[in-house]
Amino acid sequence: MFESPIIDERIRGIAPGFRAMSIHVDATLAKEGCIDQNFLANACDFVSAGGPSWADAHLASWADAYLQFGSKPNRTPCSAQALRKRVLKDGQIPTINPVVDLYNAVSLRYALPVGGENYNAYVGRAFLTIAQGDEVFETVMNGEALIETPTPGEVIWRDDAGVTCRRWNWRQGIRTRLEAATGRMWFVLESLETMPEDALAEASNTLVDGLTKLMPGCEVLTQRIVAV
Incomplete structure (x- = not known):
């Protein structure tokens, strides 16, 4: 069973246009497949x-959001x-493993942050929030x-x-x-108001197609999740 991520209501004050796609994947019984080896390139x-x-x-909107919470x-x-x-500096980025290469390629093609997580390692629900400063990282x-x-x-x-x-x-x-395309996974594609809404949906579909x-x-x- 997957639990939906929680978005702290204070995020809206930092980035009122925040919206994201949350993708949970259970590959426990999946077979081994492959994607186009040139997808990242x-x-x-x-x-x-x-x-x-x-x-x-x-990306300028993301920079503005970072400034809002004191980051440089x-x-x-x-x-x-x-x-x-x-x-833009090197022309390419090195491969890591197929699943990370896949979501990095989606991030690059759609200019949005994409994260991939081992959901089996989670304790409770994913929570986008404001740090108190005593949390363990x-x-x-x-x-x-x-x-x-x-x-x-x-x-x-967290x-x-x-x-x-x-x-x-x-x-x-x-x-x-x-680190591997097995077990339960969670992916999140995060966007702000300057990314077209249909592009966020397309990015999500591209990632899901690659994962399957x-x-x-x-x-x-x-x-779909939003700041409320």
């Missing part, structure tokens, strides 16, 4: 050619901006495990055990990191 080429048309406006987007940009910068620095705490007032994704992603979607924690090809027979639940 093609997305990088699309970005290098200037696409999509709303990219600059949408040039130092800690949203995940979509970080990926895009790497592609498990990460790695110089190859060594490290416990951090977020800055008070920082936007975080569950009952601690922070799963800092500065909204800037850095994912290691506890819920998705990668994991034939998986069960998928898609929900």
Whole structure:
């Protein structure tokens, strides 16, 4: 059973145009499939050619949202901006594993943050909220495990055990990191008002199509979530 993510009502004050697609996947009984090996490379080429048309406006909106909660987007940009910068600098990004490559490609092609999480590692529901500053965030620095705490007032994704992603979607924690296309997974595609509504739906459909090809027979639940 999957539980819907919770959006703190205070998020609306930071980003009133926030809306997202939540995708839960159960691949426990799925078969092993594959996706086009050029999917990520093609997305990088699309970005290098200037696409999509709303990219600059949408990523500027994310930078504004980060400023609203005291973060410096040039130092800690949203995940979509970080990926895009790497592609514009180097032309490509390295592959990680098929499922991460898939959602990174969707992020690049649609210029929006996309996260993928190991849902089996969650304790309670996913919650987009404002940090108090005493929450636990498990990460790695110089190859060594490290416990951090977020800055008070920082936007975080968390569950009952601690922070799963800092500065909204800037850095994912290691506890819920998705490393294989098996078990139960959760994906979230996050957008602001400067991304066309139909583009968010298209991005979601593209990800779902890729996931079902990668994991034939998986069960998928898609929900639209907003700041209320």
